[in-house]
Amino acid sequence: MILPGYLEGAIDLHVHSSPDIDTRRYDDIDLAREAARCGMAAILIKSHHGSTVERAYLVSRMMSDIRVYGGIVLNEPVGGMNPAAVKVALQLGAKQIWMPTRSAANHRRHHGGVGGYSILNVGGELSPEVEEILELVAAAGCALGTGHLSPEECFTLVPRACKAGVRRILITHPEWPATHYSVEQQRALTAYAPVIFERCFVSMTHRCGFVPLTVIERAIADVGVTTTILSTDLGQPDTPTPAEGLLLYANQLRACGFSIDDLRMMMRDNPEKVLKYPDRDLIDATASSSPR
Numbered sequence: 001m002i003l004p005g006y007l008e009g010a011i012d013l014h015v016h017s018s019p020d021i022d023t024r025r026y027d028d029i030d031l032a033r034e035a036a037r038c039g040m041a042a043i044l045i046k047s048h049h050g051s052t053v054e055r056a057y058l059v060s061r062m063m064s065d066i067r068v069y070g071g072i073v074l075n076e077p078v079g080g081m082n083p084a085a086v087k088v089a090l091q092l093g094a095k096q097i098w099m100p101t102r103s104a105a106n107h108r109r110h111h112g113g114v115g116g117y118s119i120l121n122v123g124g125e126l127s128p129e130v131e132e133i134l135e136l137v138a139a140a141g142c143a144l145g146t147g148h149l150s151p152e153e154c155f156t157l158v159p160r161a162c163k164a165g166v167r168r169i170l171i172t173h174p175e176w177p178a179t180h181y182s183v184e185q186q187r188a189l190t191a192y193a194p195v196i197f198e199r200c201f202v203s204m205t206h207r208c209g210f211v212p213l214t215v216i217e218r219a220i221a222d223v224g225v226t227t228t229i230l231s232t233d234l235g236q237p238d239t240p241t242p243a244e245g246l247l248l249y250a251n252q253l254r255a256c257g258f259s260i261d262d263l264r265m266m267m268r269d270n271p272e273k274v275l276k277y278p279d280r281d282l283i284d285a286t287a288s289s290s291p292r
Contacts, residue, residue, distance in 0.1 A: 016235030138165035
């Protein structure tokens, strides 16, 4: 499959591949080859179990026709809210630091479990470790992903991240039931210039409870294409390939009335801004820590 011309150069900031504990459709190399063959410009590999920065570096050394990036998720395997792990990942070139996903207390509650990490202390304030991580992310010009934190946690995290100087905050799959934000909550978060909503195709599959397309379509229409990134969160063996997911996503949103320019912005231009920071010419948000 080759992406149509208007999607050529698409960027997926949320894909999964092996080596991984979970079964994946492709390993890192085959994922990058398939994405390049389909006409994509870049991918960002994510793992719930550790850093993908080193893996992405090696794949990039092998391939000249696609950019491959990595990051780190602050789950138990890396020590949770571990500033030392974040510092190393950033020094190696991480493009996104995710708050906890499967190790988040919110994730575990949603799945009937107990325990897990919260970013808040007993007083409802950010823990010192999280504060330090925000400073590190800001200094490196890296994107911050909210992972599987609850919306309540993120309404504390986002203002503090802005105050620390973080310039790109990706609200991870805001339609998925475990991390669901109402449209009103999303509108409130757009008061903070760095906030972008990463709306993932996988939310509409059996993997995430078949979220209706209308939920995503209405959120984009209400909150805006300028604050939306369309990623896939694909790589599972029983879902479409990432490139197929992007095309299906585009076709479905085109049928809802979004223009080709809208899709280019959400699948190419906005993700590129995240990857290009700290090139200030590509950033339209101000450096202010105050809401717009």
